[in-house]
Amino acid sequence: MRALQYDRFGGPLAVIEAPEPILEAGGAIVEVTRTGLCRSDWHGWQGHDSDTVLPCIPGHEFTGVVRAAPDLPGLVGARVVVPFVMACGRCRDCGAGAGQVCRAQRQPGFTDPGSFAERVAVPNAAVNLVPLPDSVRDDAAAALGCRMATSWRALTAVAGLQAGERVLVLGAGGVGLAAIQIARAMGAEVTAADISAEALRIAESLGAEPIQLTDGMGGEEIAGVVRGRHTDGVDISLDALGSPELAAAGILALRRRGRHVQVGLLADGWASLPAGRIIAHELAVLGSHGMAAGDYPPLLAAVAAGRLDPAGLVTEILTLAQAAEALPHMAQPDAPRGVRLIDPRL
Template identity: 65%
Template sequence: MRALRYESFGGAVTIVDAPDPMPGPGAAIVEVARTGLCRSDWHGWRGHDSDTVLPCIPGHEFTGTVIEAPGAPEWVGKRVAVPFVMACGTCPECTRGRGQVCRAQRQPGFTDQGSFAAYVPVVAARVNLVALPDAIGDDAAAALGCRYATAWRALTAVAQLQEGERLAVFGAGGVGLAAIQIAVHLGAEVLALDISSASLGHAMSLGASAERIDATDSPQQIADHVRTLWPDGSSVSMDALGSPVLASAGVLGLARGGRHVQVGLLAEPLSVLPLGRVIAHELRILGSHGMAASDYPALLDAVESGLDPAALVTATLPLADAGPALMTMDAPDAPRGVRLIDPRR
């Protein structure tokens, strides 16, 4: 099959002819229709994720059709999405319904072959496949394995954002824009903060207020933007990019009793956090890591009833363009929003 692969961290990302994957016990093979280009793929390529196995076919956010499933034949022919955390289904976390933190988890594009390819294997198929309604098209479905599902669970299950609350989203990329759309749908007030005017324009089109920040701003300066709009601070903050500065700004911009949810992966250690403020204002620091397949029904219902992940898609690239796009994701002028790859092109 035709696939994108890198042999070393930070090295060339090239199209290769790779062997077609074979389904292991209980696994399925999905023919990929769309796959997302996510910042986590860039982290893996740079070597920031210690679980990434070389050589690596990246890609973990995909949709497609099951073409083989010897251990789960009822899935053959079905359109599916797959969580980027592929759970084992049997460990203590999985049996408690917390597959997103499975202790034996596998991740396409990191521990396993990913979806920048014609076909991708999915382990423990009955645990990890999510059947898609016909009404949800490929563009919308492609975001459901990572960015959109991550934002949904972070806001609804982890931060428990309520109607009328105030949410500050730091970073209006794919996860941030998904969080904005979801929060508006839930009836929250939303403020987007980013260095990119184009990203903030997209955020405003989704119903958010916007504040442009500078790459050299301190956490306190960024937090001051939040308090310009909301003097008491935000009810909830989210670092959707993965930055020590933005994580600290999120905490400093919270109202008393507020919640900060960290979703963005950090390429460098978070060495300083204003813990004095956390104690004095009784703040909560929360982590959120994807969403288990068993938790998808509520999200799919919301998408069918009005949420539109496809509205976040800014481009669909052929596989030949995916390598250069992956390697330049950290460039200041890199396109934002959700970019998809069609591996058949």
């Protein structure tokens, strides 16, 4: 099958003829129809994720059609989405319904060959395949395995967002734009901060109040701009990019007893977080890591009902060869924004 692969961190990416995925006991083979190009793929390529196995076929946010599932024959031919955390279904965390932090988790594109390929193997299919309603088409479904699902759980289950609250989204990439759309749909007032004018244009079209960041701004300066508009601070901040400066800004922009949710990977560490403010204002600093398959029904219902429109965030469909050129440039300030998808059949 055709796939995109890199053999060393930071090295060249090439479209290759790869071996067919191996069907494990209890697993499934999914033919990929769409897969997302996500900043996490860039982190993996850079070597920031210690679990990434080389050589690596990246890609962790995908939808497709089940082509083989010996233990679930009724799902063969069904359209599905797969959480990027593929849970074991047997550990204590999975038993508690928290497959997103499964201690035996596997991740396509990191620990396992990913979805920048025509087909991908999914282990433990009974707990990792999420059937899709016909009304949720491929472009919408491809954002559900990571960006939309991650933002949904971060705001609803982790932050406990309520209608009328103020939300600050730091970084208006795929996760950030999804968070804006979800927060607005839930009746929140949203402010979005980013260095990219293109990203802020999209954020504003989704109903967010934009804040233009400039290169070199620190956490206190960013928070000061936010507090210039919201004197008491925001109820919830969400770092969707992964930056010590943005994480610090999110915390400093909170009202007393506010909640900061860290979604973006912090490759450079947490050194600049304002611990004194966290203690004095009783702030909650929360991590959020994807969403278990069992938690998808409310999100799918919101998409099917038209309350959320993940397909509306899609700006481009790439071939595998185009993805090989695009992935290394994802961290550049001028990189295209919105959700870019790949059709690995092209």
